[in-house]
Amino acid sequence: MLSVLRADLRAKQVLYGGDGPPVSLPRALMADGTLAVLLFRCQSALSGLGLAPLALLPHLLNKWFNGCVIGVHARFGPGFVLIHPIGVVINSSVRGGCNVWLESSVVIGDNRGRSPVLGDDIFIGSGAKVIGGLMVGDGARIGANAVVLKDVPAGALAVGVPAACRPGVNEDR
Template sequence: MNLLADLRAKQALYSQYGQSCSLARAIFADGTLANALYRMQAALVRWRLAPLALLPHWLNKCLNGCVLGVHAQFGPGLVLIHPVGVVINSAVRGGRNVWIESGVVIGDNRGRTPMLGDDIFIGSGAKIIGGVTLGTGARVGANAVVLEDVAPGVTVVGIPARPVDARRTAAT
């Protein structure tokens, strides 16, 4: 079940800095309702009940302030860390363990939408626009605007987003 995998990923996120996170804490943390409504919406689409998927879609918009396209697809381990302001186009495809902060926009440009690999982190306010691909393990910094592909394991920052020089950041 994808929702359980999402909760396990949220536990991993919250546990990475020391104290372990219980499943109960993950359930009551910010963003879990948005994840559950998204998974409900995705299940209704899978069961060919797309018109009914508009109900959890609408609830997510009203209760969580986020818009997750009815046909957007993410693998297990999706974490909406803070869902407010998140907007994701219906044609977006994401892999496993995609972690998304608040205010993120993942959108279409001229009919082309982003493809996200596995183990992706997207920082607050980031924009990922058009037919770009984020490779496995990519990281997008806060407020970055991604208009070009991001290679696997690379961190990008800035407007437009550019790779971070690992040697420069290690020295600072």
């Protein structure tokens, strides 16, 4: 769990460093969203050990202190960053790869028992909704307030309501 938390903090350092060098570890620790990710990682560890009822404690703390709800069985790889956790809602059956970055008020939800699977190096903008049994390919970007109801190919940019994809987005976050 500690190695995953270190990867999460390194990703946050890169994010906050922008185009320059990564920011300091203390700044990354004090940044918005760090407590939310820490509580999520605790809940995931407890759930992974078969202690799902105990995992509800960090789940509730996250809800109360950070205003976000992440399902107890949701899983994300190293480098998970909640840029601003307020309003984030993630279904318990969501799976995400490495380096998934989420802005505020993102909803990643279930539709008819099926939830999204997110690849690696994903960015989801503020207010976006990703709903149903779809795939978001590696390196994809989802624009603010987009409503994604269909697969997003690797490297694509999804924008609009409902979201349409523009291929070949190779820009940095």
